[in-house]
Amino acid sequence: MGQITNSRLTDPADPGAMPSMTYDILIGDRSYSSWSLRGWLSFAAFDIPVRVQATIMYRPEFAQDRHVFAPGLRTVPAVRTPGGGLLTDTIAIAWHLSEAFPDRGLLPADSVERARAQSMIAEMHSGFSALRGACPMNLRTAWEGVTPSEAVLADLARIETLWTSALDRSGGPFLFGDYTLADAFYAPVAMRIAGYGLPVSNRARGYVDAHLDHGPLRLWRALGQTDGPEQPTYEMGLPRRAFPIAPPDA
Template sequence: MQLYIGNKNYSSWSLRPWLLMTHAGIPFEEIKLRLSFTEGSEFKNTLKKLAPTGKVPLLVDGGLVVWDTLAIAEYLAEKFPSKQLWPADRKARAHARSVCAEMHSGFGALRSHFPMNIEASLPHVGADVLRTQPEVVRDVERIVEMWTELLVQHGGPFLFGEFSVADAFYAPVVTRLRTYGVPVLEAVNGYIDRMLQLPAMQAWTKDALAEQDFLDFDEPYRTARA
């Protein structure tokens, strides 16, 4: 299988299936493209030859092309049932799918004001956003509430006990909370630490830091760091 991804420093959508597959030991070939939102770019042209969306991530398995993170996760769970990518319990599995769908379609304010930027440390930006953007505060409060309840309900160390699709889906949020120095509860900080210490997550982070490929939309954040 081939997994098409974008820049590891910025591409939150790419991180999810990459982390899921790497942590689970599912073999794949990584094909990384430099992110671009411009029609006619190499990024768009390459991806649109494979799928109509022209976006990452994109999974190619022989003649089959699967796009969108949820679809990729479901395909992998069906193809590799022994990997137990979803919780084994039916009710827990339904709950995990619900929180993944919530991440997939929600938290727009957090995404907009706290873009994934692994190489950066921007607590001053985070403090300013939390002071002026109540929608971001509500997103953070909902995520902290969710994680806390799941960690208590399932006993940790991950959201549903064992690592699952749900953890992969919230991995970009883990990096955002650290990048922007968002204060959270001690239990949530412990979960963040465990996620960042995963060998697969450390491998992604190492590659992200090595890129040194700053894209145009990062200019305001680079200015803030100067």
């Protein structure tokens, strides 16, 4: 587990500020910011220490917090590296960490499998817009009565194909056997399937359950419950149910 703190934001221009000897990540609401979850898992799932600074989206201070973390920063997550670099996108965070920590298993060791994992990560990063738009990640509640559109079903079918082919080759429980960055990138998809009750095969459902049982994800979700009140923009207007937890044998 990565070192997790909730230090207050400090102004990097403050002459009294100490230079950071570790990574710093700025995240948005843990319950809602799927990109923040991916960025954070890229550290926490591989025991890479990171200092966490949390902001809340859709509030006036969101812009200020981003500016204090890194002037001109547009989105979260973002990472300041110990060497003074700035990573402003989850793909950049993933590639940086896989190069900086080659022995932590962030990507499969086998070059063919590594290429598959990199492709799956890139496809997640640039695709599945129907699913992402219709079913925003929400770890506070689950919903009843969601009717997925054709476009969402098409995204789910592609995700099934990718997951099943990786799981068939590796034997699971994660896409490439042990947890890799590919799993970090698909964790928010697994949370959408769980939270919106989206139709998937038993094989895919088993993979979703592996995420629900993943220690770092469970910690992230628990911390998110105390991030503040629910964000009204994520209200679906549907009956609610409790967010699912992993079954005992997951």
